[in-house]
Amino acid sequence: MINFITGNLLESNAECLINTVNCEGYMGKGIAYQFKLKYPNNNRDYVKACKSGKLKVGKLHYFKEDSKIIVNFPTKDKWRQKSKIEYIIDGMDSLVNLLPTLKVKSIAIPPLGCGNGGLEWNDVKSLIVEKLSKIKDEYDFYIYEPSSGYSTVLPKEQPKLNVSSLVLMEIKLNLDRFNSLRLQKTAYFINMFLGETYFSFKKHKYGPYDNAIPIISKNIKAFQNYYGTKNTREAYEIAFRTIISEQSKNKLAHIQPAIYRACMYVNEVKTDKELECISTILFLIENNILNNKEDIIKSFKDWSEDKASRFSEEDIKQGLEYLIKTNIVSKTLVGYEINK
Structure with missing residues (x-):
């Protein structure tokens, strides 16, 4: 039947x-x-x-x-x-x-x-x-049949977390406003301030995006469900005690200055649109040789039709000026480059 x-x-x-x-x-x-x-x-x-x-x-x-x-x-x-x-x-x-x-x-x-x-x-x-x-x-x-009838399932085993999980939890604890866009962009600025590729970012609708971040975030949520806590600070402390080793402790200590610096920087950016704009410009400078503002505007507008419609030339110019003013980017004789 x-x-x-x-x-x-x-x-x-x-x-x-x-x-x-x-x-x-x-x-x-x-x-x-x-x-x-x-x-x-x-x-x-x-x-x-x-x-x-x-x-x-x-x-x-x-x-x-x-x-x-x-x-x-x-x-x-x-x-x-x-x-x-x-x-x-x-x-x-x-x-x-x-x-x-x-x-x-x-x-x-x-x-x-x-x-x-x-x-x-x-x-x-x-x-x-x-x-x-x-x-x-x-x-x-x-x-x-399709419905919204799926309730949260409690994991049978403790979900495995790693140093990246602790990094994302530290981001959440240090951001004044938290959402998926601000999480992604803060992680992107961690790369910038760290001077190395800790997270792996690619071109995405809303700027640089790491596909691993939502997966790690989902594991963190499952970890919290497993321990019955919705409090990020409490979950962080449990995770730290559970997964930390001398090697991971050293790795986290190496990244932490960049975490705090990135969070402070993102907290100063007023709107999500501005944050998307400056991170997109930074990604373009990181991955292309851009000699002048016109190159940046063109590359930005070529990103996608959606981006071209949502951001004006003035938005892009202001984003570039903000990156220069905050000492993230410099104009050199050969074009724009990221300050080390």
């Missing part, structure tokens, strides 16, 4: 739970991240399957943990890509063939490839019904 329901799939009584994954070994968003927290052994086995090349689109990986059979169902190849309907078609064919082997009678299926995957639920729903139609009398299928 096929049953359509809403709610939290992770609380299902079904013997078999379907988890939507990519083929890169990264459970970082949505229901996959909740699975990672609740079923850590499954996650480890899934990562091995990805690294060995055994898990590919159209193939399934399954693992038993806490009396549940978890089937990891690739709805994406790369984690940053969108899902494709043909991936769901191939995966459903594989699932129908796999079920007799699993010896289960009840299966919970999420909205495959929808949400972060970008597929339309009505299309996926019709496909699931079609693929299960021949076996619907042999099993109880619980199809979870």
Whole structure:
């Protein structure tokens, strides 16, 4: 029988739970991240399957943990890509063939490839019904329709933090105003003041961006949930005692002056728009030879149509002047350069 329901799939009584994954070994968003927290052994086995090349689109990986059979169902190849309907078609064919082997009678299926995957639920729903139609009398299928019914899952194991986690927590503790943009840009200025590439930044919609930072932030949140604290200071102290070694203590001590300097600098920038502007200019100077203001304005406007529409030439000129006034950037005979 096929049953359509809403709610939290992770609380299902079904013997078999379907988890939507990519083929890169990264459970970082949505229901996959909740699975990672609740079923850590499954996650480890899934990562091995990805690294060995055994898990590919159209193939399934399954693992038993806490009396549940978890089937990891690739709805994406790369984690940053969108899902494709043909991936769901191939995966459903594989699932129908796999079920007799699993010896289960009840299966919970999420909205495959929808949400972060970008597929339309009505299309996926019709496909699931079609693929299960021949076996619907042999099993109880619980199809979870899209909803906001997923509650926070407490990790079974202490999430692993590192020095970078402590750095991000120190940023939060020292910023007057905190949001994801200010976190990213403060980390970028840490690189500048440190004089080395501690974080790895790339071009992004709102300026320089490190993809690892939201992942680390998510681990910090899971760490706080594990210890039952929402207080960043308390979480920092627990993490420091838990992960610190002589080597990591020395590493943190090396970075701390740059953390405080970066936080002080960002706290002086009044608006997020101004912060985005100056960090974008700085990223352009860091990665290009720019001889004059016109070069900077052109490079800034060429970043994206969105940036070109949100920032005027005057905004960019003022951002450059601010960087010069605050002694971050200098004008030389060969162009603009970052002060060491």
